[in-house]
Amino acid sequence: MSIIKLLEKKVKRTLFTTPTHSQHNIFNEKYTNFYEDDYSEIEGFDNLSNPKNAIMMAQGRASEIIGSKQTFFITQGATTALLSAMKTIIKPADKVLVARNCHKSVYNGLILTAGIIDWFMPETDKEWGIYTKIDPKKLDSTLQLDDYKVFIMTSPTYVGVNSDIEEIAKICRKNKTYLIVDEAHGSLYNFNDKIGKSAISQGADVSINSLHKSAGGLNQCAILNISKNLRDFDESDFQNSINLFHTSSPSYPLLANIEACFNYLTSKKGQEEVNILLSEIDKLKKELTRYGIEFFECDYHDPTKILLRKKGLSGFDLSESMFSEFDIEDELNNSISCLYLTGIGTARQKLEKLKQALKKVKINPSYEFQPVDFQPHPLVKMQPIEAFNRNYIYTDKSDSLLKISGATIPPRNWNIILRRSNSKMAFRLS
Ligand SMILES: Cc1ncc(COP(=O)(O)O)c(C=O)c1O
Missing domain, CATH: 3.40.640.10 (Type I PLP-dependent aspartate aminotransferase-like (Major domain))
Incomplete structure (x- = not known):
């Protein structure tokens, strides 16, 4: 599908991902017309590389x-x-x-x-x-x-x-x-x-x-x-x-x-919005704890990032059910938990939808959470610049053990790569 058609289709899902503006012009200014306001450093305008105005x-x-x-x-x-x-x-x-x-x-x-x-x-x-x-x-x-x-x-x-x-x-x-x-x-x-x-x-x-x-x-x-x-x-x-x-x-x-x-x-409105968001998240957490949902908390935790798990479901399965049954997309998940991001633009209705879905999602009472595989402290076998400049070969991921990856594989994506991809990865020749 073309990019234009993709955007014309409009995403109907409820997104707890970035950007958090929920595809609305939150700041309510008129500059969203990208054509009307598209200028270069013309007379009277400024230059980002050497700003003076x-x-x-x-x-x-x-x-x-x-x-x-x-x-x-x-x-x-x-x-x-x-x-x-x-x-x-x-x-x-x-x-x-x-x-x-x-x-x-x-x-x-x-x-x-x-x-x-x-x-x-x-x-x-x-x-x-x-x-x-x-x-x-x-x-x-x-x-x-x-x-x-x-x-x-x-x-x-x-x-x-x-x-x-x-x-x-x-x-x-x-x-x-x-x-x-x-x-x-x-x-x-x-x-x-x-x-x-x-x-x-x-x-x-x-x-x-x-x-x-x-x-x-x-x-x-x-x-x-x-x-x-x-x-x-x-x-x-x-x-x-x-x-x-x-x-x-x-x-x-x-x-x-x-x-x-x-x-x-x-502005006063902006500050109020932040306070409303915080109080809505607080209410959501209080209510959902009664439905077997646990929320990650720690000292200095940013409450706008809702990390939760539901007893009786892996994070992967929770993510999948929320997506396929309730049209709700999280930002990130692992074998234990799912991350629902909020911020300026996360309206009360969106949080309500999340709350109702989390209550309804079905569980398997005998399921026990499986631990996440943490990577050990890595040995630096080659500096990133050297690895980048070396030749590489493609190999199957089953043969990748102890090889030096030619591409960056962020740990948070590792499970997703293993689950969803059978593709070959590039490895540097050492
Ligand atoms: C921790 C962190 N730093 C930097 C970035 C890059 O941000 P941007 O997408 O604004 O380039 C990301 C993007 O996901 C991020 O998660």
Whole structure:
């Protein structure tokens, strides 16, 4: 089917995925006409690669709200923001410590920067089959083992676990290591600290937010924030790196969407919406616990990320039943749980639909949850840049044991790959 036909068909399913705006113009501004508002750097307009006018003012206002030294607007997602941050700080052969649950754009950033990687394993929750927080003490002892230029981590995690960034930032500073926090899923923290505390406010050197993930923005709207306390690098270093990766024709409708996101989320209406969302989620959880649904909770958990399981069903089967019987799509699932993402744009009716479906979905009372297979701390046999540049062969996944993958296979997709795909994977020749 053509892309045009695909969009014309309109998705009728109830989506608990990104983007959370539920395909509605939440911010209620007029810039959604992509043709009418599609300009380049014409006279009187601004230039994202060297802003001096409207973009500079909007970025300045965003930076004031966040409390950053500088906030950059990015119209190519957190991916480009992460690559730019990494390119600024990491020089070839710099040692980089990376939390193993980072997004693949961080892995790609290592290829582009030629940094020398060591992995850092986050804590895990075996009962739920998920990575959780970064242990500050373990981080401190690891940083003392080598001269790490930067530590890159994700907080909140996909499922909403926040690490203690304040403590981690202190440890990084003590060890003279820069701290980049991928806060793609925590954009709302910049506006409402009932959900979580922003990484910049807790002392991270750099943070990255995807506004489309929970803040109601359009896909690809993201920001890169640098801290007032960042040493050695200034705004122009970051601007130069952004200009390496960013298109020279950024979309004005997307730039306006980023500005509108800030306007909305700092407005009384925007703040009320966040409070309503939190109280609706709270009600949903209270009611569903009476129907055998368990919710993941921990210290500093972001409540907008609803991770749940139902006794008597694997996460895979729950996901499948919700999809096929109730037209509800989750963001992520494993053998135990399913993740339903909410955010700005998740209306009460949507949560009601989720609630009713979860009550009705049928179970097998004798079923017991099967543990999730966690990967061990990986040995670095080859640096990402070398693996990327090598020749590769295609082999069946049954023959893949101990081979070095030529493609990035994010752990969260591993089960899906094993379940749904019989395709061959590419492996580097070592
Ligand atoms: C933790 C994390 N970081 C970064 C990204 C990349 O974000 P974007 O899609 O805005 O490029 C994602 C996307 O899923 C993510 O989950």
